[in-house]
Amino acid sequence: MHLHKYEKIWLTFGLGSLALFLVIIGFAAFWKGTHPMSHIETIDPQNVEAHDSFKPENLGLREVAEGKYTVNIVASAFNYDFGTDADGKPVKKIRVPKGSTVLFQITTKDVVHGFQVAGTNVNMMVEPGHVSRLETVMKNVGEFTVVCNEYCGIGHHQMFATVEVYE
C-alpha cells in the first residue's frame, strides 16, 4: 500500500499519542489507584444515619491521626451537613493545616449532588445510594469554596461551604 510521506509521519504521531495516553491511563488506574469516586459500597439513602460515618455526631471534620483528617458530610437539597459546632450551630467552614491529608466522605439523602472544593482537585459526584470518597493532600494555603456542581433543584446555588487551609 502506498502511503504519502506526510501520512506516515502523521500516523506515527497519532499512534504514538494513542499509545502514550493508554500508558498514562494504565499508570493512573493500576499504579496510582485512580478510580471512580463512588465505590461499590452502597448505602440506604432513606437511612444514612445507619452508616457509622454519617451518624449526626460523626459529621464534619475529625483528626484521625497526626496530619490526617476525615470529613463526613451528608448532602441534601439544599444543604451540606457538616454537623454542628459547640453552640449547636451548623458548621459551614472547616479549617485544616497546610499539607494535611484529608479524606472527604459524602453521601446524599435525596437527589444527585456535586461536591467540589473549587481550586483544589476535590471534585466528585454524590449519588443517592452510594458513598463518594476522595482523599487528597491540601497543598495550597487559602480559602476554598465548596460548591454543588450538579443541578439539584431550585436551591442549588444555596449549597455551599468553605474549606480553609492555613499555614
Next chain:
Amino acid sequence: MATDNPKKRPVQQSGNPHTGINLKGTFISVMLLGVFILVTWFGLYALFLSR
C-alpha cells in the same frame, strides 16, 4: 469476470493518487492540531499536579 473488475479498479486508481498534490498545508495544520491537543492535555495535568 464482472465480480473481479470492481475489486481491481480501485487498486489501479490508487496507484499514486497523491502525486502532484501539495499536502504541506494539510500536514502542517494536522500537526498543529495534534500539538495543541498534547499541550492542552499536559497543561491540565500540570494544573492537576499543582493543586
